[in-house]
Amino acid sequence: MPQSASSSVRQARQLLADRLRELAKDAGLEGKDLAALCGWHPSKVSRISTAKTQPSEDDIRAWCAACGAEDQAADLIASLRAVEGMWVSWRRMERAGLRRAQEARLPLYERTRWFRAYSPGLFPGLLQTFGYTEDVLRAVQRRRVSVDDVADAVAARMERQRVLYDGHRRFAFLVEESTLRNGLGDAETQAEQLDHLTDIAVLANVSVGVVPTRLGRTRMPVEGFWIFDRTQVNVELVSGYLTITQPSEVTAYADTFATLADMAVYGDKARALLVKARDSLV
Incomplete structure (x- = not known):
């Protein structure tokens, strides 16, 4: 999603990132550990957890699986889709x-x-x-x-x-x-x-x-x-x-x-x- 000047969009992205970061914390995982379990470079975990990069649906599934929180994936994916719906390019719409x-x-x-x-x-x-x-x-x-x-x-x-x-x-x-x-x-x-x-x-x-x-x-x-x-x-x-x-x-x-x-x-x-x-x- 393009970076919008709207703080509504930024806030929604940050809330999603915060929820993902809390899952990792509850699972006792550091960023490098989470990255290893997901097969990612540690910088990707950092970018997602600080809302600099928006995760894909597959990223959320992998994150939840690594944290032993597969039951949270559907709710987080719904949140992701809500964020995406706040800014829609004309090409996509x-x-x-x-x-x-x-x-x-x-x-x-x-x-x-x-x-x-x-x-x-x-x-x-x-x-x-x-x-x-x-x-x-x-x-x-x-x-x-x-x-x-x-x-x-x-x-x-x-x-x-x-x-x-x-x-x-x-x-x-x-x-x-x-x-x-x-x-x-x-x-x-x-x-x-x-x-x-x-x-x-x-x-x-x-x-x-x-x-x-x-x-x-x-x-x-x-x-x-x-x-x-x-x-x-x-x-x-x-x-x-x-x-x-x-x-x-x-x-x-x-x-x-x-x-x-x-x-x-x-x-x-x-x-x-x-x-x-x-x-x-x-």
Whole structure:
């Protein structure tokens, strides 16, 4: 797994390393002894036990066997898979196509009751029209995915949008004003998307804010992110998909969202920006 800047990922890796080190300690094994039993160079044991190198599933099985703790292997492998799931490269996530990547997020959306999303460049997926989604996913497919299942992926994203119409859920969306003129697709697609955003904004459980482009702003645009309830943040980066669960980091993103929300305009002022962007398409 690539080294992520997220302390959530680093902490999870360290916890796994700590558990492996404790097994060796309980078995009375020094690093060189463990290495000999596993048939490894001692430096490998050192790197794994200090979280500098992430073990493979076979490494964990060998470690547990050497420590006489085979019964711990399944649990530790589950922990390893959880760590790997916190940072997933696009190549790995989309190796079978885009549809599965879209469907994989549905359980998270179904269990979430409070959604907050900020986007500096594209309209968030839950707000996208069919045509806009098709253009977005087609651009992704051309750039990095060999499998062409865009039609199925669009259908999966459209299916996920049903959560918007569940009155028991709350949604707060923030987009930068530049998003209204991002030039994706043709004028008809962009106009339809802007009209759709206006319609969605009147739902009682949905808030749509636009952060105006102007001088003197107190917070510059940041990477796009989603906050699910108060427990998880997802960030789409150039190289992959990051899941953040550490409370301090989730709070940092929540604070950033609140700051950007204070800078945004809503209601009639937001609609005026949408109409201005739509009129510019003519």
